[in-house]
Amino acid sequence: MKKYIYVLAFAAGLLSCTKDTSVYTPQQKEQVPPGELFNPDGPDKWPDGMLRTGINRIVLDVPMPTGEMVQRVFKYYLPVSLNPQKPISLVFNFHGSYTYTAGQAPPDPILNVTNQDPLNRLADTANVITVFPAGTVEPGAVNWQFSEKHIPFVKAMIAYFKAATPTIDPNRIYTCGHSSGAIFSFVLAREMSDVFAAACPVSGQMKLTDFSAPVRTTAVRAFNGQKDATVNHAAALDNIRVWADVLGGFYPKDSIKSQTAIVAGNYTLLPIKWGGGNGNIEFYSIPEADHGINWNNIITYMWEFMRANPLNKATGAYVGVNQNSLSFTPGNTYNIPVRTARNVTVRVAAAPSGFNVSVMGGNLQIEALAGAVNGKIVLEGAANGVTQTTEVSLTKI
Numbered sequence: 001m002k003k004y005i006y007v008l009a010f011a012a013g014l015l016s017c018t019k020d021t022s023v024y025t026p027q028q029k030e031q032v033p034p035g036e037l038f039n040p041d042g043p044d045k046w047p048d049g050m051l052r053t054g055i056n057r058i059v060l061d062v063p064m065p066t067g068e069m070v071q072r073v074f075k076y077y078l079p080v081s082l083n084p085q086k087p088i089s090l091v092f093n094f095h096g097s098y099t100y101t102a103g104q105a106p107p108d109p110i111l112n113v114t115n116q117d118p119l120n121r122l123a124d125t126a127n128v129i130t131v132f133p134a135g136t137v138e139p140g141a142v143n144w145q146f147s148e149k150h151i152p153f154v155k156a157m158i159a160y161f162k163a164a165t166p167t168i169d170p171n172r173i174y175t176c177g178h179s180s181g182a183i184f185s186f187v188l189a190r191e192m193s194d195v196f197a198a199a200c201p202v203s204g205q206m207k208l209t210d211f212s213a214p215v216r217t218t219a220v221r222a223f224n225g226q227k228d229a230t231v232n233h234a235a236a237l238d239n240i241r242v243w244a245d246v247l248g249g250f251y252p253k254d255s256i257k258s259q260t261a262i263v264a265g266n267y268t269l270l271p272i273k274w275g276g277g278n279g280n281i282e283f284y285s286i287p288e289a290d291h292g293i294n295w296n297n298i299i300t301y302m303w304e305f306m307r308a309n310p311l312n313k314a315t316g317a318y319v320g321v322n323q324n325s326l327s328f329t330p331g332n333t334y335n336i337p338v339r340t341a342r343n344v345t346v347r348v349a350a351a352p353s354g355f356n357v358s359v360m361g362g363n364l365q366i367e368a369l370a371g372a373v374n375g376k377i378v379l380e381g382a383a384n385g386v387t388q389t390t391e392v393s394l395t396k397i
Helices: 002-015 118-126 147-162 180-191 233-246 295-308
Strands: 054-063 069-078 089-094 128-133 136-138 141-143 173-178 198-202 219-225 262-264 267-274 281-286 319-321 325-328 333-340 345-350 355-360 363-368 375-383 386-396
Touching: 054 147, 069 118, 069 147, 089 118, 089 147, 089 180, 089 295, 118 128, 118 295, 128 147, 147 180, 173 180, 180 198, 180 219, 198 295, 219 233, 219 295, 233 267, 233 281, 262 295, 267 295, 281 295, 319 375, 319 386, 325 333, 325 363, 345 355, 355 375, 363 375, 363 386
Parallel strands: 089 128, 089 173, 173 198, 198 219, 219 281, 325 386
Antiparallel strands: 054 069, 069 128, 136 141, 262 267, 267 281, 319 333, 333 363, 345 375, 355 363, 375 386
16 A cells, blocks of 8 residues: 555655646545554554554553552553664653542543653654553552552563564663652662663652662663752752662762763753763752753753663773772781772772782772882773773872
8 A cells, every 4th residue: 555655645746836726625534433543554453462653551450469460551652753673762751749639539640641742752753662650549649659569560561562563672671750750760770670771760869778789780860950849959969879889889989070061951950970880870960940840851861861871781890999098107008998890800000119009809908118109009990891990199197
């Protein structure tokens, strides 16, 4: 059928220079039953497992750890521009908390998802399928408060898309969300780091209570408004420093220096970044924004981060020391803790005369001899053909 469409279009082009004097009768719209979809190049009914273009509402039966089966709902958007020959990203967007008054019907948090959503407009050009899950009804709000209810739902949705056509790229599954959904995105970055390549929480924070690190670090770029009266900006920044420390494996002092402000619409984005290690951890502070951050201003910076951090991205060559300066006395020995990204090899690249220096057991061991003089020690980390250095300045007392 497609070839005839192209021929007709070509013929119309040839005749476009001739004035059309025809009289046309008004066309009558055909009444199509809801849910029916006409597919001109295939069967009238959409095949099982085939994703539909546009916005679609799906009801899933989700098995819970208790053995109970519950129904959960989500919508997804598949743009007509999607190219199955290229890697297809899957981006989850978890809504914020929707409050309601006791005795009234709870709101539908995904009722008004349209193709004009900033994430869906991105999908039109970025080879992305977007997913908008609905949280659970809790007393007074519909949200993502109880993670144990929602992680099975997330796993069921991912299984749904992995079994569908067109096939998503398992290295390009991402999460973002606002407020309550931002907190849940942090949870997924922590609890499902083997699935979610990157997370972009907006107007949220997560205070770690489990200080063990997963095998893989999910890259995180958080966006928080300085005028936010709901989520304290200073607390969010403190918590992302802990996140960089515990999950990223960075010393918090080793944030990337010389970051410049970014103009994004009527926002100024002030980045704080930790990079080149197990996973990039970033915090974008917005002086002009409150809790209701305008996603139109930040969507470009959310997507550039996701796209740059697929699941199979190699770890960096980060090497850091607990302190970058040491006052020494000849005849004494000192130990300074050293951190590296996973699979990094460390060596002493340079040291001043009068010192015995080595790296053993996660420590930089420094023996100051009688003739020790001021100078600096340079450590070099290497991984995947990339090197990074850090320095310890030495000053004689």
